[in-house]
Amino acid sequence: MRLSLLAALLVSLPASGALAQKAHNSNAPIDFGADHIELQDKANRAVLSGNVSVRQAEMTLNSARMTVAYTGEVVGGNPQVSRLDASGGVTVKRPDQTARSQYAIYDLNRRIITMLGAVTLTQAGNTVNGGRLTMNLDSGRAVIDGSSVAGSKGATGATSGVTQTGGRVTGTFSVPKRN
Structure with missing residues (x-):
């Protein structure tokens, strides 16, 4: 179940909104x-491991492990990064917003971060939990749904393949104080 209304409330208010x-x-x-x-x-x-911390402008991404894919092209002495794959206690922090999950993929070409597994998004007293979060860094729009990815067990009990399972989106909205 997509929760576009909630995502709109959390991150897509007009520029004048808090x-x-x-x-x-x-x-x-x-x-x-x-x-x-x-x-x-x-x-x-490049594979980074152990207390990985990545910063780009006002955003930080922390995890236990990260694979950095680059194009092979070098501009100004720097390889051109195209994708970051993070795992293990992933945290993405932006001004007034924190998202946590087990896994994250930052596609720099599309400017989209997808977070999977026990996702929590917190912003200004509002908290939303789900299985998958997609953040568009250009528009600031976030969509959370209850789907999650889990390994399926074969006849031998070993995990084989990936299956999509459903889930619910839950959360808490803050309420303005009234006199």
Whole structure:
């Protein structure tokens, strides 16, 4: 079940609204830190692990592990990053907004972050929980649904493949104080 109304309440209010999110500068450089990095140049990727922290403009992304995919093109001495795949206690923080999940994919070309698994989005006293969150960094629009991804068990009991299972979106809205 999509919850577009809730997403609109949380992140798509007019610019004059207290909860509005401005467009993210996805052209800003990406700064990172981690306990360990493994460069895999032939595969055009880097694997960061241990207390991974990535910052781009006013947004930070923290996780236990991250794979950074780049195009192989180098501009100004820097590889051109196209995608970040994060796992393990993922947190994305933007001004006045925090999202948490088990996994996240940041597609820099599309300017979309997709978060999966036990998602929680908090903003200005409002909290929404679901299985998947899609954040459009250009428009500031977020859509949360109750779907989640889980491994399916085969006859041997081993996990094989990925299945889509349904779920519900839950949350809490703050209420303005009245006299």
